[in-house]
Amino acid sequence: MNALDYLVTLGVLVGIAAYGIWRTRGHQNLRTYLRGSRETKWFTIGLSVMATQASAITFLSTPGQGYESGLGFVQNYFGAPLALIVIAAVFLPIYRKLNVYTAYEYLGKRFDSKTRLLGAALFLLQRGLGAGITIYAPAIVLSTVMGWRLDVTIIGTGLLVVIYTVAGGSDAVNLTQKYQIGVIFVGMVTAFFVLLARLPAGLSFGDALAVAGGFHKLEAVDFSLNPDRRYTIWTGVLGGMFLALSYFGTDQSQVQRYLTGASLRESRLGLMFNAIFKIPMQFFILLLGALVFVFYQFERPPVFFNQAAWHYAADHGAGERLQVLEHDFEAAFTDKERAIQAWMTARHAGDVAAASASRTAALAAQARVEAARTATKETLRAADPRTTVNDADYVFITFILDHLPHGLIGLLVAVFFAAAFSSKAGELNALGSTTTVDIYRHVVKRDAADAHYVTASKWFTTLWGLVAIGFALFASLAENLIQATNIIGSVFYGVVLGLFLLAFFFKRVGGTAVFWAAIVSQALVLVLYFSLSISYLWYNVIGCAACMILGFLLQAFLPKLNQPQIDSNAHR
Amino acid sequence: MVHHPPEIPDDASTGLPGFRTWRGVYWFVLGVFVLWVGLLALLTKLYS
Numbered sequence: 001m002n003a004l005d006y007l008v009t010l011g012v013l014v015g016i017a018a019y020g021i022w023r024t025r026g027h028q029n030l031r032t033y034l035r036g037s038r039e040t041k042w043f044t045i046g047l048s049v050m051a052t053q054a055s056a057i058t059f060l061s062t063p064g065q066g067y068e069s070g071l072g073f074v075q076n077y078f079g080a081p082l083a084l085i086v087i088a089a090v091f092l093p094i095y096r097k098l099n100v101y102t103a104y105e106y107l108g109k110r111f112d113s114k115t116r117l118l119g120a121a122l123f124l125l126q127r128g129l130g131a132g133i134t135i136y137a138p139a140i141v142l143s144t145v146m147g148w149r150l151d152v153t154i155i156g157t158g159l160l161v162v163i164y165t166v167a168g169g170s171d172a173v174n175l176t177q178k179y180q181i182g183v184i185f186v187g188m189v190t191a192f193f194v195l196l197a198r199l200p201a202g203l204s205f206g207d208a209l210a211v212a213g214g215f216h217k218l219e220a221v222d223f224s225l226n227p228d229r230r231y232t233i234w235t236g237v238l239g240g241m242f243l244a245l246s247y248f249g250t251d252q253s254q255v256q257r258y259l260t261g262a263s264l265r266e267s268r269l270g271l272m273f274n275a276i277f278k279i280p281m282q283f284f285i286l287l288l289g290a291l292v293f294v295f296y297q298f299e300r301p302p303v304f305f306n307q308a309a310w311h312y313a314a315d316h317g318a319g320e321r322l323q324v325l326e327h328d329f330e331a332a333f334t335d336k337e338r339a340i341q342a343w344m345t346a347r348h349a350g351d352v353a354a355a356s357a358s359r360t361a362a363l364a365a366q367a368r369v370e371a372a373r374t375a376t377k378e379t380l381r382a383a384d385p386r387t388t389v390n391d392a393d394y395v396f397i398t399f400i401l402d403h404l405p406h407g408l409i410g411l412l413v414a415v416f417f418a419a420a421f422s423s424k425a426g427e428l429n430a431l432g433s434t435t436t437v438d439i440y441r442h443v444v445k446r447d448a449a450d451a452h453y454v455t456a457s458k459w460f461t462t463l464w465g466l467v468a469i470g471f472a473l474f475a476s477l478a479e480n481l482i483q484a485t486n487i488i489g490s491v492f493y494g495v496v497l498g499l500f501l502l503a504f505f506f507k508r509v510g511g512t513a514v515f516w517a518a519i520v521s522q523a524l525v526l527v528l529y530f531s532l533s534i535s536y537l538w539y540n541v542i543g544c545a546a547c548m549i550l551g552f553l554l555q556a557f558l559p560k561l562n563q564p565q566i567d568s569n570a571h572r
Numbered sequence: 573m574v575h576h577p578p579e580i581p582d583d584a585s586t587g588l589p590g591f592r593t594w595r596g597v598y599w600f601v602l603g604v605f606v607l608w609v610g611l612l613a614l615l616t617k618l619y620s
Contacts, residue, residue, distance in 0.1 A: 074612065081605040085598045213619025220612040233609070265587060268594065275601045279608045 001401075001409055008410030012183055013417050017164050020176030040260040044178050045270025048257045048426070049248070050277070051177035051184075055423035056138040056416045058285065059188065064392030066289020067296075070217035072231040076486070076537070077282045079241025080248070084275035087249040088268045090504055095255065096264050101437045103255045103500070110503040111511030113442070118518055119499055120438035123252055124431060126492035128464060131427045132471025133488075135161070138420035139472065140393060143308075154472045157417075161424040162465030165432075166458045173425045174260055180418035187415035188285065194404055195291055200298045207344055208294045214343070214359050215366060217290040220283070230535045239537025242544055243486070246493035248274075250500045253430035292399050297340050299403070303329040303376050305394035306387075310376075313383035321379050329372035336365030428468075432461030490536045491529050494543020495522045501544065502551050509555045517550035 001009075040048075065073045100106050104123065108116030139153040148156075165173065199208055212218050222232045229235070248254045248271070261267030303326055304310045314322050343358035377389035400412045436457040445452075495518050502509050525543040529536075591597050 071612070071615075078605075078609060081601055085601055089594065089598065209619055216620070218619040219616050221609065221616045265585070268597075269586075269588075272597060272601055276604050279605070279612075283608075283612065 001413065002406050004407050005410030005413065008407055009414045009417065012411070012414040013421065016176050016179045016183070016418070017421070019179070020172040021164075021167050023172070023175055038260060039262050040174055040266065041262060042266040042269035042273065044174055045258050045261050045267060046273030047181045048174045048177040048260075049254060049270055049274050050281070051181040051419070051422040052253055052257055052426035053247070053423070054181070054184070054281075054419055055134045056420035057134060058282075059184065059419050060137050060140070060396060060416055061393045062282070062285045063289030063292060063396035064394070066217070066286035067293045067395045068289075068392045070212075070290060071220035071283065071286045072222060074220050074279065074283050074286055075222065075231045075233055075236030076240055077244075077279050078233065078236035079238065080244040080278045081275040082237070082241045083244035084248055084271045084278075086245060088271045088275075091249045091500070092258065092267055092271070093264060094504065095259060096267070100259075102252050102434050103250050104252070104434060104438045107499060107503060108438075108442070111514055115499065115511045115515045115518075116438060116442070118515055119250075119496060120434050122492050122496050122518075122522070123250075123434060124464075126488055127251065127253060127427060127431055128467050129471055130488050131424065131431065131464065131468035134420060134424050134427065135468050136472040137393070138416050140397075151473055155469055157420070158465060158469035158472065161421055162428065162462055164421060165425040165428040165465070166461050173422075173429050174257065177422040177426070180422040183411075183418045184415050187411045188288065190408060191400070191404065191412055192284070192288055192291075194408065195288065195295060195399075198403060199291075199295060203298070203344065207347065208291060210347060211294045211297060211340060211344075212290045214362065215293065217293055227534050227538070230537075232535075235535045235537040239490075239535065239540050242497060242540035243490055243493055243537060246497035246500075246540060246544075247489060250496050251430070251493075252434045253427045256430050256433060257426065289396065292395060295399070295403075298337060300330070300333055302398065303373060304380065305391040305398050307394075307398070309380055309384070309387045309391075313380045313387070316383050318379050318383040322376065325372050325376045325379065329369060329376070332365050332368035332372060336362050336369060339365055424468075428461050428465055431464035432457045435460040435464070487536045490539045491525055492522070492543075494525060494540040494545075495547045497540070498544040498547025498551070502548055506548075506552075509551050513554035513558070514547075514551045517547050517554055520550055521546035 062073070095103065095106060098106055098109055100109070102120070104116050104120040107119045135154055135158045139150055139157055143150045143153045196205065196208075203211075209218065222229060223234075224232050225234065226232075258267040258270055261270060302310070310322065313319075339358050339362035343355055343362055346352075346354035346358055377391075380387045381389055397416075400409055404412065436453055440456055440460070441448075441453060445456075498521060499514060499518050502514050521543055524546055525539050528542065529539060586592070586594055586597055588597065591600065
């Protein structure tokens with residue numbers, strides 16, 4: 001990065017944050033600080049919901065997924081439109097009618113105090129852990145770009161977001177998210193066209209798709225019934241719908257976004273905006289990754305994208321072995337590039353047999369490339385056991401730094417940070433408000449002035465920011481970052497969704513039955529998670545089903561639970 | 573005698589041209605979802 005890049009990055013980020021705080025200054029009562037002033041239009045809500053979900057991980061890690069595994073991850077989002085329709089039709093009118101601050105406040109009104117606290121606790125637990133990952137992701141970018149220490153970067157960026165969120169409140173979060181997602185769209189679309197322009201002369205967009213498809217990168221839909229497959233249309237539609245129902249319908253970081261709507265109509269349209277554009281957005285980001293893969297078929301990539309780890313190992317006794325592997329990689333890459341060029345020549349000439357033979361040769365060379373990469377990863381791990389051998393998260397940032405013009409590098413780095421700030425701000429805002437409304441005001445201090453709760457909310461937001469920073473510092477993130485986020489969500493979301501579905505649709509089930517059903521179901525999901533190897537998306541279905549079935553059984557067979565309980569403090 | 577249709581409350585109206593009810597909006601969104609999945613399945617078939 002040069003001075004122009006720094007200027008662009010800082011200008012974009014500081015400008016948006018300062019504008020957001022200035023526009024929403026003076027919002028100091030609890031209602032406007034936590035829930036916004038309820039004047040927000042559908043377009044802002046739609047972008048805000050999108051920005052809260054689309055963290056830096058989305059733009060950093062998803063292209064890496066596209067590069068490594070192709071488009072299959074898009075199936076993860078197939079359940080989202082279905083879930084958003086259910087939320088807009090059923091969940092949203094109830095939340096608005098009851099005029100709640102948080103989704104868990106509704107559980108208190110419908111069931112009882114302990115169920116409200118359980119719902120809030122499960123949210124705080126999983127979102128607090130997930131929040132650590134959303135700090136970790138941009139910290140990788142910064143530490144790679146600037147050569148800073150990762151831990152110092154995590155602490156620095158984490159504190160920056162905490163300050164920004166505490167100063168802003170809900171309205172400022174919504175407003176800044178709108179401009180941040182605007183910057184994100186502009187940056188990603190620009191990167192896409194620059195990438196197309198950087199492909200070799202004579203290679204059309206159709207050729208690029210053919211190359212990507214030839215290496216199995218365009219397999220977006222998998223109809224396989226094998227439960228071990230992580231992404232299939234079935235896990236996406238069913239597991240993805242449960243995940244999305246839970247995330248968009250019961251996770252306070254999202255509920256808080258659409259509760260700011262000026263009317264039910266504005267909130268509904270904001271959700272429908274996401275129902276329409278979520279799948280194409282994720283497809284576009286994955287396709288970007290698949291095209292980066294095509295680009296690196298004609299431009300030699302590093303054997304391992306986390307170059308800092310490679311250089312560390314080279315300097316600590318593994319240099320000779322890594323050099324040998326570099327030569328193997330280089331030879332395999334050259335053979336592969338030659339085979340792909342022959343393949344494209346045959347494709348242009350319409351020679352199907354020659355094209356097929358060249359493609360087979362390219363795939364064989366790719367196997368040698370992968371073998372060299374695997375051996376490199378083993379060498380890196382042997383030199384430093386702490387090394388994470390999955391380098392997919394470094395692919396897109398490496399491409400940006402090595403191949404994009406200055407100015408645009410600054411814009412793309414701003415994209416990562418805009419995404420990080422917008423999702424982090426939404427999460428911390430929700431963690432702070434849930435702790436204040438569902439724990440502190442409900443249990444600890446019931447009749448204080450609004451100003452007291454606003455101050456408490458700011459302190460809780462700060463506290464959660466520090467917890468997230470701590471988790472980011474000490475968590476061992478072996479998997480791809482975006483998967484890690486979804487795995488944590490899936491382990492907890494199913495049970496929370498079960499709680500809400502029982503609340504919305506089954507009026508005869510009472511609080512005590514639901515409470516114990518949720519406790520047992522969560523324990524069951526955790527046991528299954530640590531003992532099975534099925535796709536994590538299924539835990540959304542299992543947790544939800546277990547909670548609902550157990551809730552019915554407990555309500556039916558334990559007579560003393562049959563008296564519905566009313567939370568006398570639900571209004572607080 | 574002029575017969576006035578019942579007034580639709582603000583939140584019941586979609587305010588979208590061509591969509592009188594929310595049910596219509598939901599069917600439209602569902603249709604778009606099916607279209608996206610169909611196009612992605614076609615892409616998979618063409619390039620696998």
